[in-house]
Amino acid sequence: MKLLVMDVGNTHMVIGIYDNGQLIRKWRISTDIHKTEDEYFHIIHSFLRDIDVEKRDIKGLAVSNVVPSLDYMIHRMSEKYLDVTPFFISPEDISWITWNVKNPKEIGADRIANVCGGYEKYGEDVVIIDFGTAVTFDVLVNGAFEGGLILPGIGISFETLSTKAAKLPMVEFYIPPAVVGKDTMSNIQSGISRLYMHGITGIIDDISTHYGIDFHVVATGGFGKIFADKCYNINNYDPNITLFGLYTAHMKVKKGVIMR
Numbered sequence: 001m002k003l004l005v006m007d008v009g010n011t012h013m014v015i016g017i018y019d020n021g022q023l024i025r026k027w028r029i030s031t032d033i034h035k036t037e038d039e040y041f042h043i044i045h046s047f048l049r050d051i052d053v054e055k056r057d058i059k060g061l062a063v064s065n066v067v068p069s070l071d072y073m074i075h076r077m078s079e080k081y082l083d084v085t086p087f088f089i090s091p092e093d094i095s096w097i098t099w100n101v102k103n104p105k106e107i108g109a110d111r112i113a114n115v116c117g118g119y120e121k122y123g124e125d126v127v128i129i130d131f132g133t134a135v136t137f138d139v140l141v142n143g144a145f146e147g148g149l150i151l152p153g154i155g156i157s158f159e160t161l162s163t164k165a166a167k168l169p170m171v172e173f174y175i176p177p178a179v180v181g182k183d184t185m186s187n188i189q190s191g192i193s194r195l196y197m198h199g200i201t202g203i204i205d206d207i208s209t210h211y212g213i214d215f216h217v218v219a220t221g222g223f224g225k226i227f228a229d230k231c232y233n234i235n236n237y238d239p240n241i242t243l244f245g246l247y248t249a250h251m252k253v254k255k256g257v258i259m260r
Contacts, residue, residue: 001019001060002053003247003250004082005018005061005246005247006062006064007113007246008031008064009031009067012030013028014026014027014242015028015047023244025047026240031070037076037081038077041081058084059084060087061078061082061086061087063087063088063089063109064242065109089246093249097115097116100146100147110130113243114138115138117242118245119143120245122218124140125141125213125216126140129217130221130224131222131224132222133156134152135150135151137203139215146211154173154192154193158173158188161192169184171189173192173223174189175190175230178190197231200227200234204231205233217233217234218241219236219237224237
């Protein structure tokens with residue numbers, strides 16, 4: 001069975017296709033709230049044609065969306081062109097995970113997908129760090145979601161520094177080998193990169209100390225691989241954990257799984 005998955009973020013959306021449990025291809029496009037269902041399907045259809053997949057082969061669509069204004073468009077596109085009702089991931093449907101937070105409805109859909117993917121792939125004691133527009137930490141303890149942390153994204157930090165300080169230029173993200181920079185660009189790069197590098201390492205240590213657990217820590221998202229290589233307490237980089245979470249959630253809900 002072929003399943004289309006969509007992780008819709010504020011800046012980009014990642015679209016993937018699963019075939020009998022295997023992610024066979026994924027694509028990244030810009031998120032545009034002004035595009036219609038026809039325009040989005042035209043883009044997706046061109047991707048599918050590239051891998052010889054017909055729209056009639058798609059038997060489901062699983063979605064994590066943090067841009068509410070796109071909900072209607074996705075519904076329209078799915079029903080109009082794929083003849084399927086889209087599955088929007090939500091904690092109400094993920095009953096095999098305990099959502100031990102004040103208001104589960106506040107949890108971002110991408111984070112719910114990350115939790116589902118982390119639980120299925122790495123076990124019951126997992127921390128997932130997603131380096132997106134924001135940096136999010138999601139903490140699973142004994143299979144229950146305990147909450148997490150949210151930091152400004154790395155790109156936002158660079159942009160804010162450049163915008164708010166007139167003499168500081170916008171620079172590309174890079175971790176210089178030398179701690180102390182010799183020019184303005186390397187000063188900014190070393191400062192911001194090391195702030196995040198040591199901050200993330202410290203937060204992971206704090207989480208582990210708080211719960212007394214040696215967590216499996218997974219990084220994902222745009223800058224995830226860089227920090228997985230730099231932070232000693234990140235175990236691995238998994239660029240597809242969100243899509244995998246969408247796939248597994250859809251399949252379990254379809255099969256009627258109601259408890260852990």
